Amino acid sequence: MRHTLLVLVNDQPGVLARVAGLFARRGYNIDSITVGPSEEEGLSRMTIVTTGDDQTLEQVMKHLHKLIDVIKVQDISSEPMVGRELALIKVNASASTRPEITHLVEPFRAAIVDVGRASLVIQITGDSDKIDALIELLRPYGIKELARTGTTAMVRGNVIKMEKTSSRRSFA
Amino acid sequence: MNKLTSAAETIQEAEAFTGLGAQVMIQCLIDEGADVIFGYPGGAVLPIYDALYGQPIRHILTRHEQGAIHAAQGYARSLGKPGVVLATSGPGATNLVTGIADAYMDSTPLVIFTGQVSAEMIGRDGFQEADIIGITMPITKHNYQVRDAKDIPRIIKEAFYIANSGRPGPVLIDIPKNVSNQMVTVEKQTEVKIRGYNPNTEPHPSQIQKVAQALSQAERPLLYIGGGLVASEAAGVLRQFAEKYQLPVTSTLMGLGVFDTGHPLFAGMLGMHGTFSANKSIQNCDLLIACGVRFDDRVTGKLERFSPHSKKIHIDIDPAEIGKNVMAHIPVVGDAKQVLEALLKIDFEVPDTKPWLNLIQTWKDEFPLRYKKEPGILKPQQVIEMLHEACDEDSYITTEVGQHQMWTALFYPFSKPRRFITSGGLGTMGFGFPAAMGVQVARPDSTVVCVAGDASFQMNIQELQTVVENRLPVKIAVINNRFLGMVRQWQELFYEGRYAESKISAPDFVKVAEAFGAMGLRASTPEEAEQAIKIAMEYNGPVVIDFVVEEEENVFPMVPPGKGNDEMVGGWEE
Numbered sequence A: 001m002r003h004t005l006l007v008l009v010n011d012q013p014g015v016l017a018r019v020a021g022l023f024a025r026r027g028y029n030i031d032s033i034t035v036g037p038s039e040e041e042g043l044s045r046m047t048i049v050t051t052g053d054d055q056t057l058e059q060v061m062k063h064l065h066k067l068i069d070v071i072k073v074q075d076i077s078s079e080p081m082v083g084r085e086l087a088l089i090k091v092n093a094s095a096s097t098r099p100e101i102t103h104l105v106e107p108f109r110a111a112i113v114d115v116g117r118a119s120l121v122i123q124i125t126g127d128s129d130k131i132d133a134l135i136e137l138l139r140p141y142g143i144k145e146l147a148r149t150g151t152t153a154m155v156r157g158n159v160i161k162m163e164k165t166s167s168r169r170s171f172a
Numbered sequence B: 001m002n003k004l005t006s007a008a009e010t011i012q013e014a015e016a017f018t019g020l021g022a023q024v025m026i027q028c029l030i031d032e033g034a035d036v037i038f039g040y041p042g043g044a045v046l047p048i049y050d051a052l053y054g055q056p057i058r059h060i061l062t063r064h065e066q067g068a069i070h071a072a073q074g075y076a077r078s079l080g081k082p083g084v085v086l087a088t089s090g091p092g093a094t095n096l097v098t099g100i101a102d103a104y105m106d107s108t109p110l111v112i113f114t115g116q117v118s119a120e121m122i123g124r125d126g127f128q129e130a131d132i133i134g135i136t137m138p139i140t141k142h143n144y145q146v147r148d149a150k151d152i153p154r155i156i157k158e159a160f161y162i163a164n165s166g167r168p169g170p171v172l173i174d175i176p177k178n179v180s181n182q183m184v185t186v187e188k189q190t191e192v193k194i195r196g197y198n199p200n201t202e203p204h205p206s207q208i209q210k211v212a213q214a215l216s217q218a219e220r221p222l223l224y225i226g227g228g229l230v231a232s233e234a235a236g237v238l239r240q241f242a243e244k245y246q247l248p249v250t251s252t253l254m255g256l257g258v259f260d261t262g263h264p265l266f267a268g269m270l271g272m273h274g275t276f277s278a279n280k281s282i283q284n285c286d287l288l289i290a291c292g293v294r295f296d297d298r299v300t301g302k303l304e305r306f307s308p309h310s311k312k313i314h315i316d317i318d319p320a321e322i323g324k325n326v327m328a329h330i331p332v333v334g335d336a337k338q339v340l341e342a343l344l345k346i347d348f349e350v351p352d353t354k355p356w357l358n359l360i361q362t363w364k365d366e367f368p369l370r371y372k373k374e375p376g377i378l379k380p381q382q383v384i385e386m387l388h389e390a391c392d393e394d395s396y397i398t399t400e401v402g403q404h405q406m407w408t409a410l411f412y413p414f415s416k417p418r419r420f421i422t423s424g425g426l427g428t429m430g431f432g433f434p435a436a437m438g439v440q441v442a443r444p445d446s447t448v449v450c451v452a453g454d455a456s457f458q459m460n461i462q463e464l465q466t467v468v469e470n471r472l473p474v475k476i477a478v479i480n481n482r483f484l485g486m487v488r489q490w491q492e493l494f495y496e497g498r499y500a501e502s503k504i505s506a507p508d509f510v511k512v513a514e515a516f517g518a519m520g521l522r523a524s525t526p527e528e529a530e531q532a533i534k535i536a537m538e539y540n541g542p543v544v545i546d547f548v549v550e551e552e553e554n555v556f557p558m559v560p561p562g563k564g565n566d567e568m569v570g571g572w573e574e
Helices: A015-025 A054-066 A098-108 A128-141 A164-171 B003-013 B021-031 B043-052 B065-079 B097-105 B132-139 B149-164 B205-217 B227-231 B235-245 B276-284 B336-345 B354-366 B380-390 B403-411 B432-442 B461-469 B485-494 B509-516 B526-538
Strands: A002-010 A032-037 A043-051 A070-075 A081-092 A111-115 A119-126 A143-148 A152-155 B016-020 B036-039 B058-061 B083-087 B110-116 B142-145 B170-176 B183-187 B221-225 B249-251 B266-269 B287-291 B311-316 B330-333 B396-399 B448-453 B475-480 B519-523 B543-548
Touching: A002 A015, A002 A054, A002 A152, A015 A032, A015 A043, A015 A054, A015 B132, A054 A070, A081 A128, A098 A111, A098 A119, A098 A128, A119 A128, A128 A143, B016 B021, B021 B043, B021 B149, B021 B183, B036 B065, B036 B432, B043 B083, B043 B110, B043 B170, B058 B432, B058 B461, B065 B083, B065 B097, B065 B110, B065 B432, B065 B461, B097 B110, B097 B132, B097 B170, B110 B149, B132 B142, B132 B170, B142 B149, B149 B170, B149 B183, B205 B287, B205 B311, B205 B330, B205 B336, B221 B235, B221 B276, B227 B235, B227 B336, B235 B336, B249 B276, B266 B276, B266 B354, B276 B354, B287 B336, B311 B336, B380 B403, B380 B448, B380 B475, B380 B526, B396 B403, B396 B432, B403 B448, B403 B475, B403 B485, B432 B448, B432 B461, B461 B509, B475 B526, B509 B519, B509 B543, B519 B526, B526 B543
Parallel strands: B036 B058, B036 B083, B083 B110, B110 B170, B142 B170, B221 B249, B221 B287, B249 B266, B287 B311, B311 B330, B396 B448, B448 B475, B475 B543, B519 B543
Antiparallel strands: A002 A043, A002 A070, A032 A043, A081 A119, A081 A143, A081 A152, A111 A119, B016 B183
């Protein structure tokens, strides 16, 4: 099962290595990991998408909790959430196929961010499925380059976040 | 009075201090109550050694950094406070790695300082540069690289706190040389506040109630105790708890001594080389109260067959231990001592455990630990028993790793916590002798004996110079069977007796001891052994006793690897 974890960490050199190293060493999967500044100065927020059963997830979360630079860990898989990734797709585009591609991209609310003589760069944001769908549509034209960010996510509305110190609560 | 001493004195008087990063560091160590540093100098830590010069901290100069860190482990484990280690960058730092991993596995509090090349050189593969932060990330509780000397007081305060609170462990601080040489004005750090670190020590009341309820329904309860009880200083409350409810107790290797092994409620050590009674108890109990243990595979044997009929309670300060190997029906996160105290505070009744205790006693009586004595031949188990005779309950025993370690665990009755210091998790050969050295530094008035194997002792034998130089009167009992004994035992049992590379030679240990300036003795018969131990104990200095024992003696009983704890072999047939 896929899980989405939000991890609030100290903005320190090496923290990403600590988190990624933990996953690697204990044999946990990382489907994607994104990190960037959070709303609070000095803290970064990571979004980690991982695959595993409930028992694995529990261990992943507990081990993340153990890292001193980790402030909060939250599993938002069962919460109403917004999960987005960004992709840049460089696709072959000749004069004849360009209007066709432009037309194709529109319903996805994707944007053409670069126009070359023989190619276009398309920027799309959304959930993984949406991005997969556009990629599949563009594939016949010939994808020259593809870059995806991995998911970054947030819980919708006012959902109480699990504090790091409350790991005990899960056993109550 | 030199300039540095006067600067260091200033910091004691004032809250703010101007000095070099290295001087700040030494002062912070003094403030933390660190009285000993085990270390080895080098280029990147020269400013620190210079700042240490003339300061009231004892420095033990070992002959190898691995010796320093194992010594600090012995110091820490015998005292229950962090051991401090100092090594230079690159090879100095990497020589610590085995000890760091060992301390991490056995939850030993250490604060380790490594020198680093100057900040502007980091990442350029400079002379003696190693990424010790990256290397030790998975084997430390936490690590720091100091980028500004202003952070030294905070980082040292945090490091001591992290190392010795919650589940103890090693914390490494890497200090680039320019930071040691940086002139700063800093304030004393008096409190610790780490946002991402708040270990739960108090158990949840509802979980305590569940434990009580489970106990009140159990007919065959069993306490399974480990090193966590040593760390939380829970020996007294553990004894009260076990006696109040008449609960039989089995211990891991790391827990030995926290419950008197001579107590009638003690069922023995469990696991691969555990006693028959302990392993039978664990396989037949209906309630297993695991306390301060981590369900190591050397204890559980084949997981699917482990304690199949029991409801499992797991008490641990580290939530990540719960459910890691064995699923717990009742998890309790908290400090072991506080959990047991909470259980003692509430009143509940436990069914009569007498029939269960009687059954365990039957197993103890029918299948005791034993070995065959033969006239004129020295048996390793016999040496352990003789050593016990010559020691008192306050003596400290360290071991290396292998057969002699298991014989010590089985045949030496430990009655107090912290008296048995061994490398449990990592199984590090070369641990025991330097660890004994550290224990002797921490406990100068106690008898400290290192039970070693002939192979293990050779791994850090150079530390003989350190014990001689520092007048540390440790007694090293080499159980010399001319083999990597445990390897040979496995080869005998599981590889059809093909002793591939397990036969190992050794130097003349008596001459080696004498060359280093220690006393050397040899014993090949029980009579000689008795006499040698007597001489060693009366001599006020380090002694190496070479006990020439029977070569092919095995440690029995044994659960073969991959088998269940009820599939023990050996030890009872004539």
